[in-house]
Amino acid sequence: RKLSTEHYHLFVEVIFKKKQKLMDQVNITLYVDGNFPKKYIQPIIKSMNSCAVKNQLHPDITFNTSVVYPEK
Structure with a gap:
């Protein structure tokens, strides 16, 4: 899709x-810049949810x- 990830930040809170000492919840937040197309929000969330590590x-x-x- 040729989307630049230069100003994106991924934050993981456990x-x-x-x-x-057991994990109960993991919050994964992708901070994007104002140029990130809204039409890709659901696909990127779907991709984040299908992470192989997360699923294990x-x-x-x-x-x-x-x-x-x-x-703003």
Whole structure:
């Protein structure tokens, strides 16, 4: 699609279960610039959700994926 990723940032936040060293939730956020086409938001989220590593983790772990535009 020839989309530049120069100003994109991927942020991963891991939340652990209380009093345990087990992952409970993972939030994956892709921060894009204002030029990112809105028509690609759902396809990129679908791609993020089909990550091979993510799919190998325990099914009880909750994943949240999102794409965020800069605030104006």
